[in-house]
Amino acid sequence: MPENFETKIGKTNCYCAFCKTPRRIYRKKNISGMNILGSAMAATLFMFGIWQGFDPRVIIVFVVFLAISESFVKIRWRLSLVCGICGFDPILYLKDPESASKKVKIRLDERKGDPQYLLSKPLNLPAISAEKSKALESKAKGQLVSRSI
Numbered sequence: 333m334p335e336n337f338e339t340k341i342g343k344t345n346c347y348c349a350f351c352k353t354p355r356r357i358y359r360k361k362n363i364s365g366m367n368i369l370g371s372a373m374a375a376t377l378f379m380f381g382i383w384q385g386f387d388p389r390v391i392i393v394f395v396v397f398l399a400i401s402e403s404f405v406k407i408r409w410r411l412s413l414v415c416g417i418c419g420f421d422p423i424l425y426l427k428d429p430e431s432a433s434k435k436v437k438i439r440l441d442e443r444k445g446d447p448q449y450l451l452s453k454p455l456n457l458p459a460i461s462a463e464k465s466k467a468l469e470s471k472a473k474g475q476l477v478s479r480s481i
């Protein structure tokens with residue numbers, strides 16, 4: 333296994349920050365030189381297909397293809413960050429921890445009610461002691477996601 337756990341298709345092995353489940357995420361946030369080259373080739377093909385020769389409008393087509401590939405890479409990266417098991421979103425957690433906590437709580441409640449997960453391995457959720465839980469509950473008014481005694 334390589335030292336940095338990078339795979340050939342650009343995915344990286346990691347663990348969910350909340351439930352510690354092994355996952356694979358995309359690290360690439362922006363387009364690379366290969367994407368720019370691909371967009372240039374696609375724009376050239378488009379130009380010869382539509383206008384049957386060189387045409388300055390190819391620059392606009394090239395920029396549109398660049399924007400499409402950039403947004404595809406960005407959306408793929410953003411969607412791969414959200415944990416499929418517990419629904420934890422690290423980017424949302426940095427911006428708004430409360431709504432990230434609500435999303436995880438909704439996801440865990442769905443999981444609790446789904447019979448598909450009855451016999452599955454339980455999640456390795458963060459555990460806190462009963463005293464700390466009481467202290468947090470009095471402070472946060474029942475916003476606690478999980479508790480184990």
Ligand SMILES: [Zn+2]
Nearest residue numbers: 348351415418
């Ligand atoms: Zn998770």
